[in-house]
Amino acid sequence: MSPPASTSGAPLAPLVAAQLNFVLSQSKLPIRVGQIWSGCRDGRYADRFTLAIPFCLDYVYWDFLYNALSPKVAPDVVFGPDDEGFQPLVDYDGAGSGEKSCLARWDCRDTSALFALVKELRELYIEYQKKRASEVDDARLKFEISTVLSKEGIEIYMVSSNDRPDEVKFAVPLLDLDLAKLVPGCPWKLPQKIHLQAVFPISRSYSSVPSAPRLKLVSTPDLKSFFSVDDVKLPPWLDGMCMAEYLPNLEENLKIQVVDASASIGSRRRFIEALAPTFGRPLEADPIFCRRATVLSISGIFTFLVHFVIPLQFPKQQPVLTLQSSQHFNAQGIPIMSPPINDYPWSPRWDSTEMVERIYDFLVDECQNFKRFCSDALPQQK
Amino acid sequence: MATGGDATSTVTKISISGAALAALLQRCVIATGDCDGLLFGCASHVPAPPPSLSDYDDHAPSPSSPTLTISIYGHSSVAHPSSLCDPLGRFQLSAPGPAPIGFFSSRRRTALRPSMRELSLAHSLSKSLALTHPILFLLVSPSSSANLSTHSYDHRAFLLISSRLVPASLDVANVGPGFRDQYHSFAPGSTMPWLPLPHPSPSTAGDTRTTGEQNAVDGMVDGFGLGKLEEVVGSAAGHSAEMEDMYAGMLRRLEKLAKEVEKSNLRVLKQENRNLLLRFRYAGLE
Structure with missing residues (x-):
C-alpha cells in the first residue's frame, strides 16, 4: 500500500474526466486520485489513473484503465499486487449473478458509472477480505x-x-x-x-x-x-x-x-464573547469550533495583537496566548511574536468574565516584558 | 476447473519464435489504444522420461516429471480493446476457426499483473474451449519514453493453474544451433490433402477425391489439377518439368495473394481512419 507517483501532463479524455469528477465530488468516502496517465499511442489524452480507495483505515490502490479512443469499452481494473485472489468477475460468473453488476449495462455517457463501479468493487472487496480472515x-x-x-x-x-x-x-x-x-x-x-x-x-x-x-x-x-x-x-x-x-x-x-x-x-464560545467588554471586539474568531480568537491591544503607544488558542479541554486547560507586535518586525519583515504563554494564573472554576479579566491583568505586566523583548530583538538584527 | 490440477506437477515449457513474437509486439504497438486477441499454436504432453541410470551411486537421481510444451505460432487480433469478451469478461466467439491455445492482452504503461477482466476471460475461455492444457495468457505492456528514444515491450506469460493466473517463463526460439531442438520438434500443420500412391485400377482414381481437397490444392497452386498433382507424386522421375510448373503456379498464387492483401490492407486502413474519426467525435475529443 504505497502512495502512487505524481500526475502526468496530458488532459483526461472528457467522458472519463466527467466520471472521475463525479466520484471525487459525490463520494462520501475520501477517495483520492494518484497518478493519471495515457494509454493512447500518441499520448495526447490521459485515460487511466490510480484511485486510492479507503479501506479498513488505510487505502488500497487500484488502477482504472479506460481507452480514450474506444469510449464505449468499459474500464478494466488492476488490483494491488497482494490481491490476486480478489476475482470479482470470476465470482459473478460462478454465481451467475453478473447481470447485477453495473458493468453489465455500462453506459460511457453516464457520469455516475465509475462511481457505481468503485462502490460495487469496494463492497465486494470488503466481503472478500472478510472471507479471507474467516478462513x-x-x-x-x-x-x-x-x-x-x-x-x-x-x-x-x-x-x-x-x-x-x-x-x-x-x-x-x-x-x-x-x-x-x-x-x-x-x-x-x-x-x-x-x-x-x-x-x-x-x-x-x-x-x-x-x-x-x-x-x-x-x-x-x-x-x-x-x-x-x-x-x-x-x-x-x-x-x-x-x-x-x-x-x-x-x-x-x-x-x-x-x-x-x-x-x-x-464554554469556548462564552469565553470569546466575554473578551469583547475588556479587550474590545476580537479582530478574528473561529465561529464554529471556537478554537481561536485574536484581539488588538494597546499599552501606552505600544500596539500589539493577542492570539488566543483555546484547547479542546477548555476550561480544564487554559488558552495559550501568543503576543504579536504591530510595530516591531524582524529582518524578513515578519512581525515579532512572543513564545506561547500558558503558565499564567488560571482556574477552571472561574466564570468566563473573570477568566478574561484575570488574563487582562496578567497582560498589563506581561506586555511590558514583551515590549522589551521586541526592542532587544531589534538591535541584534542590525 | 477442467484444466490445472495435474499441471502443477508437470514442467511447462512455453516458447514462441522470434518472428511470431515480433509480429505480436508490432500488432500491440500500432494499435491506437489497448488491444487483445487469440493465440494459436500447439501443445504437446511428453511423458516423464524413465529414471536414468547413473554410475555414481552417491548422486541422487533427479526427480523427473512429465513435460508440457506449448508453442505459440501466431495470433489473431482486431486491434481493439476488449474484443474477445463483454464488460464482465465473458468470452464471445467472433468467428469460427482453429481452436486457440490462449489469448493475449496489450495495455500501455500498466502493471504486468492480470486485470480483473483478463482473469475472468481466462476462466471463461478455459471453460468454453475445454483444452487439455492450461490456458496461456500473454500480457504485453508497451511503453515509450517521453521523447520516444526508448521503447519497451514488457511482456509476461501466465498459465491458468488452479483458478489463478500463475506467471510462467516464455522462451523466445530464434534461429541458431541453440534452438535446434525446438525446430526439430516442429510439426507443421498443412491443409494439403494426403496423397497416397494411385490405385492400381485407374477407373476409380478420379472419383475418390473430394471437392474440398481440390479447393485446398487450389488455395496453394493456381491451375494445377489434383489428378496432375497425384501423377507427379506417384511417378518415380522424369517429371521435373511438371514440378517446375507446379512451383511456378505456387509463386503466381502467392503474388496474387500478396496483391490482394495489399489492396485490402489499404481499404482496411482507410476504414480504420474513418472509424477513428467517428470514435474521436463520440468521445468528445476534437
Missing part, C-alpha cells in the same frame, strides 16, 4: 469474527508479510450517532466517524494464551478540531476478553467524552 485457522479469531461481524460497517483486513507474523486488522465504527449534529453550523462535507482499530496477531500454536490485540482509536481528519481521539484513555483489555465485551464499555465511555466536547464548544 484463518485461529480459534480466538474465529470467535471474534463470528461475534462482531454483524456490526454494521465493520471492515476486516488480513495482513500477510514475509518478515512479520500474519495479523488480522479490524476497523470497527463506533458511536452510531451523527457527530455533525453536535456541532452547530458544522462545515464538514463528509460524514465523520471514530473507529476502533484492533490488530489481532494470528497465533499458530494452541498452547499459548492469545496475546491482547493492539488497540487504537482512529478518527476522520476533520474531527480533530472538535474532538481528539488521542486524548481518550482506552479501557484496559483483560485476559480472555473479546471485542463483543470490550466495545459497549468503550462506546459508553466515548459517548460521554464526545458530549463533553460538544459542551466545551459552548
